[in-house]
Amino acid sequence: MDERAVSGDALASFAVFAEHLNFTRAAAELRISQPALHVKVRKLAQALGRPLYHRSGRRLVLTADGAAVARFARAHDERLADFLAEFAGVVPGRPVVLAAGQGAYLYLLGDTIRAVLAEEPTRLRLITCDHRQMLAAVRTGQAQLGVSVLDVLPEDLTTVRLATFPQVLLVPQGHRLARRRAVGLTGVAGARLVVPPQHRPHRVLLEQALRGAGVEWTVAVEAEGWPLITHFVTLGVGLAIVNGCVPAPAGLVAVPVEGLPPVTYHLVHQPSALSDPRVAGLLDRILA
Template sequence: MAEPRISFDALAAFAAFADTLNLTRAAAALHLSQPALHAKIQTLSRELGRPLYEKVGRRLVLTPDGEQVARFAREQSDRVGRLLDDLRVTPMTRPIVLAAGHAAYLHVLGEVIRTTLAERPGSLRLLHTNRGEMLDAVRAGRAHLGVSVLDAIPNDVVSLPVATYPQVVLVPEAHRLARRRTVKLKDLAGEELVVPPQNRPHRVSLERAMRAAEVPWTVAAEIEGWPLTVHYAALGVGLAVVTGCVTPAAGLVARRVTDLPQVTYHAVHRRHAGDDPRVAALLTAIRAAHTTPTSRSRRAPSTC
């Protein structure tokens, strides 16, 4: 029996579809008609002998086989792109995709992104994701590199620490705790805090720590994202426990909470993605922009 033959054209078409799970948008991006794109995907599915997507309710979703094929297709597209760059003697010209959340973009990656884009305009494409979405994007090949705080280190991707910060409490300059260099959780007893919505990782870990220390506190407001959290703390709504790289607003001071664990941001990529010189260069720049976790842990809390 002859081995199935898979065309790169069909793989590229399926990768575009997998990124949107929308035949109309994918066809437009490829400058194809929707029937032509559908035919390419059906041919690929028939050649592989596997269904690649299915309809669930009103949505199209990839099958497990489809996820695997999409990941392979993206990797092949990257390899072909790098080959073409090398043949044109213009390496590292294709953009790499970086996935991270609001806090990482603002406080960990901002300067690296600014410098990278100043030196090589168009060399980055940024995906805004939460922690789970970042890992999904990296695993599926939709992102070359992801950056986030991780609760647990996954074993199916490469994970490297890039920056570690203490946790600090933001208090008004006139607050009783502003006179302290550091505080403990017990010092927050009875305080009203500006916190993330329930079930967010930071909220969960803070509640767990306060409960273990038997510290009573109340919710002043539930706010999504560090910028609004800092803003409402500056308005006097309540105190806020944040990562130490967050810059206090005018009228606030940051005091390290010594019995809360430090927070480490990790860069995550697929096992062979580090062979891509574009990914390696970006990862080197990110790690070089921050001190090592060991040296940072010995310092007082500061901004990024």
């Protein structure tokens, strides 16, 4: 491999492409033409002798080598920025990037984020994403820390258990199940449920569990995100099974559901991430 063929410009361009996984948007951010970006990425892959991305259906997906190159490219840019800041006598102001989903931000991380930003507003940058995007962001170096519910723990990243909650059924206070200490899956037989859209992890889990228990149910409405799901329950549209960290709005009762596994949120980072004291400090604040 000819090290001279791997330029800093090519690495920086690939880091932007890896963030968007879209040549049009990446080229626009870099202020170059789309064909020019194609050439940069192709030549970088040829210099490294490895494919850096592939197409999966209509999406572009980084290979494992591509994720490693993107992570190195971002680390290279950060080290250069830190050096230039120190050389100019300025304190480096690079923020720690945290990637998480809606539920984590709403019900787990709010107090920590508020406290950190009150101390140093530029210390933290947030990315909102689903669990697959979170893992990709941590793998490519786009984020230093990620928080999400994970069914399978990634072998290439360090994971720390953050919090575990039961799954609960949200019902109106006057509902026949509201006084129960817990309800089995058969207790929701015939119910109209407010559920996430198809193929979302929570929806898939519910369908598998209810099908396995022989429980028939119907979709009252599909809704994206816990706030909208709980809002539909308060309107009387249907019942909903949600993560136990979701607070029951006024007029509703949360009844634990037996037969469903608890939901665990994990904090995820690269094994080397804690060598940065700012990342280690934020991790400690989140765990505390």
